[in-house]
Amino acid sequence: MKKRIASPSVTKEILDKNGIRLKKSLGQNFLVDRNIIDQIISGARLSKDEHVIEIGPGIGSLTQRLAEEAEKVWAIELDDKLISILPETLNDYDNIKYIHADALEYDFEELLTDLNDKKVKVVANLPYYVTTPIIMRLLEERLDLDRVVVMVQKEVAERLVATPEDGKSYGSPSLTVQYYSEPNIETIVPRTVFMPRPKVDSAVISMDIRKEPPVEVEDEDLFFSVIKAAFQLRRKTIRNSLSKATNVNLDRDLVDEALEEVGIESRRRGEKLDIKKFATLSNTLFKLLN
Incomplete structure (x- = not known):
């Protein structure tokens, strides 16, 4: 069995070996719990003929499992150091394509066009500081995606699924996400399963992309x-x-x-x-x- 990256000891080993110092500015908190990884995979409902876009693979803890479940993984990483070590860390897998890019600027439309009729999902542990902009971009550009499953701050997840009955959690992001997709919180993720430990808990949220909006609007x-x-x-x-x-x-x-x-x-x-x-x-x- 291949060594699992999602553990405190293996994560520390990879970081130390490559002299990686985590950058708070990029929201780098690495998931070190295999059970949570498996819950994300379960929420993604992947099959062997599907392609997956992963945003912010880090050192590859989620990427590893995605590569085992999907036909191909397109891993988009901004950090110079991390993009250079991923191919070595995940050298047992030949179905991962590494893309050195900023997900806020990357041309997803071109990638999806190249994939033609392939079923594509986005599955990611998103950096906290770009969570909302990335989700909104994926939805508002009406990309040909089947499902988006991302880990975000718990508070953000609660806002995205909120209704008028939920008070302050309900707002413009709630309505935008619910116009383009059907969101659902899959599981709550405690801060204790990350290295280093963030200050807040997280949640895995799934968004099934709607073929048609739930309401008709003139403009x-x-x-x-x-x-x-x-x-x-x-x-x-x-x-x-x-x-x-x-x-x-x-x-x-x-x-x-x-x-x-x-x-x-x-x-x-x-x-x-x-x-x-x-x-x-x-x-x-x-x-x-x-």
Whole structure:
């Protein structure tokens, strides 16, 4: 059996051997628990004919298991030192392609086009500092992905699956993620399974990419602008939020007319509206504006 990277002793051995000093700026916390790795793999629901994109493989603890479960792994790593040691650390595997790049700038569309009709999933232990930008990019660019399974801060995961009943956790990111995907928290991950230990717990969240959004909207830009405006001034009423937000620049009388038409009380807060109400409201505003 091949030596498992996901253990404190093997991780320390690799770090010491290669003189690697962890960079806090890149959110480098390496997973050293094989059970958590297996839970991520289980959540990904991989098969041997699928390709996987991994963002931030680190020293390869998750990469190793992905290579055993999928047809091919595309490992995207930004750190100069780590990208140089991965091929040696994982030299028993010939189905891993190493890409030295920043995932926030990398051309995923080109890679997916090259893969043609292959089923592709993203599976990753994301660096905390780029979690939300990467998730939003994967979803908003409407990449031809089947499923996204990532480990993120527990608080972030809770925000992405939140509904109006969840109070402060519910916000613009919740609605964006739920518009493009069906998110679900697979498991909570304690901070004790990382080296070095972060200050917060994590969670594995899966996102099944929707073929069609859960609501019909006339203008997506307006839809997301209305959502952003509602949560920018979340302590204010939906009436005040929409009429004062600079990103939408809506006349108050127009806002009042739209709210009355869709049956939303003007004193209600935006954080109390679900995705269907936001769609109805934005569609009504679109009609009144045009």
